Amino acid sequence: MSLLEINNATLKFGGVVAVNDLSFSVEEGEVYAIVGPNGAGKSTVFNLISRFYEPFSGQIAFDGQNLLDRRADAVADLGIARTFQNIELFDHATVLQNLLVGRHRHRRTNMIEEMLFTPRVRREEHKHREAVERVIDFLDLQPYRNKMIAGLPYGVRKVVELGRALSSDPRLLLLDEPASGLSVEETQDMRWWIDDIRKQMGITVLMVEHDMGLVSGVSDRVLALADGAKLAEGAPAEVQSDPAVIAAYLGTGAV
């Protein structure tokens, strides 16, 4: 059984078919990349998995459980974390607080206990902070720990968003264009991190990315998407040399 299975998913926005009878599955432990020209429906696939959009038809299952009978806020409980193409951080909070929100699915205390800050709340806080501190070390975020998000450079925000997703100890990590807008060095860092996330932390990664260097560097399998439908799927080199893929990219002029 695959970790994530999408079967015949279709989603329309008015007349636009954003996702068209799409099926693919992601195996536990792999890095799976989705590529395709702008407007191909890549982010929409992520939003379907996050349950922000209701599919017109089709099934989505995670670890054998039907995702479609969960609310959007119950998706994280299964161990699915994500980043957004246009960074969605909590701007008026510090880096540390942002990462701690990532721990929300591990919250075990209630409102009253938290207002009294009982010993149990304190113990839980220690655990959350330990987990977050590991992420801060892993992503070299120490210099920004107590900085407000509003005011951080773009590249750092991108890393903080990755950190927030990692703080939740996910089983599946969805990265929407993790390297877009990053410099060459920052992209290189991102590449090492994705490698380590898979190898050391054992987290399965599903990512959308345009940078073909990064895609072929880290991913096991690639899915090429155009107009919401599958064009090709396979090893990075295979997909890159697929005539249908080349035609789709040349056709839209977006490489």
Next chain:
Amino acid sequence: MRIHFKTSYENDIRLFPDWWSFLVYAVLVAGAVILPWLLDDFFLGEVTNVLIWAIAGLGLMLLTGQTGQASLGHAAFLAIGCYSCIILMENGLPFLLAFPLAGVITGVFGTLFAIPAVRLHGIYLAIATIALSVLADDIIVLLEPWTDGVSGKFAPMITIFGLEIERWTTPDRFYWLVLAVTILCTLAYRNLLRAPLGRAFAAVRDSEVSATAMGVHIAFTKAAAFGLSCAITGLAGALMGFYAGAFNNETFSIVISISLLMMIVIGGLGSIHGAFFGAIVIAFLPQALSMATDTIGGMIGGGNVAIPGLETGVFGAILILFILFEPMGIYGRWLKIRTWFELFPFARKDMFKRQKSYLKTERLR
């Protein structure tokens, strides 16, 4: 300049980041406790008023500053807290039971209101809450058998374990009672901020999409914020009732709601300090204005000049000035001054320039 060395997570969790700030707050609380020996009854009453407004401010701050939900209906919740506390006491409940219960009742009303209201955003929520403020007046009149409508109610004497507390005859005891409530509310607020729910509030305020993706239940979190905010506001309302001595359907008007919202904006949204700074402005501005008009009146020889709408006008002007020049409120300004001194002489002029942030278009794509 103080330097924080992080030695453990405990340092981040602690109420006070270091000994120095612990000392500052300890001195502040000690000073507050001995205040009745330092001030005469009139000024003690004014300080009591500031603290009551600060509690109400904390209530609204939790909702607006922390969770990002504007409310122009909080006067209604002040009224619910006030009426329920006093009606409970009239029915024989001791203050020590009636007072917290009034908070709970107001919290329940707040949550009930939130269930439909949390679907509304920004200005729409503000409009719905205005309706609440307007309705409160009529409902109090309609519920005359309980509320005594237009003729109003008198606050009874508070007795705690035989100790009699009243605003006029024992202003010092009433002040200490209000101070105790202030400290407890501040502590609860502070505790929430360093715990998961407080962070969920900020998450909902800044980005509902990513809060949802991290597992935060938006409607539940907003309802919790409403409930807590209203509970604290209800406590403040009860204290206002005791402070005023008498109240009726017009006591908790929409003007109070507006002042409350202005107060936290002027004080600084999203900070506990902001509620206190704002309360000082709100409570002392009318006094300062009447002194000013007296002086000016004396200078032009006209005696006491009454300018209708002066207070509201000045409030409005101050609010606009703050939004234009210091959106972070008095607390934001205070932080800047403090940082400037701490870094002296290394502070740079452009250090606090507001950063341009990219626009959030196509949020999900």
